Amino acid sequence: MTTATETLQGDEELSLVFSALGNPTRRSIVRRLALGPATVSVLAEPFRMTLPAVSKHISLLERAGLVHLERRGRSRLCTLRAEAIVEAESWLESCRVYWTDTLDSLARHLEDGDAPQGGS
Amino acid sequence: MTTATETLQGDEELSLVFSALGNPTRRSIVRRLALGPATVSVLAEPFRMTLPAVSKHISLLERAGLVHLERRGRSRLCTLRAEAIVEAESWLESCRVYWTDTLDSLARHLEDGDAPQGGS
């Protein structure tokens, strides 16, 4: 069995993760799973939509590598995959770091009396 | 003038931010902006798509609150809004924290000989 992390290119996986989190229903599911594993029907309970709809959301989360599905008798146990969360978080952090560094160097330039104006 | 943060509900804004980052072109633009502000045409340069396409991506990033657009003569200067990045990052972090806490309490339960099986 191959995991999403193995088969997908990093960039492609990031797209799937961020897109998945772009939907409020799926974010709710992820928050719920952050508290601990749960079955599909338990996850579906809070929502007014049909089970197939929730099922599709969960499949999408799985394809994105955000949840892991495991057969437990006739139900399926969903577990949050922290790795995917961490990867997305790292990407955001790297952007923030660059940005902060830029501000720092900007401040230095200003102190030198230099006028920075971002070209290519 | 009202900013996206003021007019949008937090949940709705998170949706826009994550969806925006779900696209590789827009992530590229964000990474570029992390190095410093840039005009629309400069941002468009690396891509093989037309200017209107890039323009729409940038508008979307603006609606999501990820970039700030400012008129500079006949061109527009785009700046990354770190607040939006931080908000998304915080959401992810909160999930990770819960998850870690859950693992901790799971470990405690196991030490007590208790069998935890995630119900509602």
Place this chain on the structure above:
DNA sequence: GGTTAAGTTAACTAAATGGTTAACTATCAA
């Protein structure tokens, strides 16, 4: 004023999303 440069808006298209209902599969229980 006329032209070029920078960018947006409009109108269109193909594909993906998010939902529905209906039918199906698989497991547990009587």
Place this chain on the structure above:
DNA sequence: TTGATAGTTAACCATTTAGTTAACTTAACC
């Protein structure tokens, strides 16, 4: 074996997305 439970798959629909080309606006330049 019959039936209920848990969930997926299929077929469909409306809306959104990501791109295109063509036309428009606005500011700088001669």
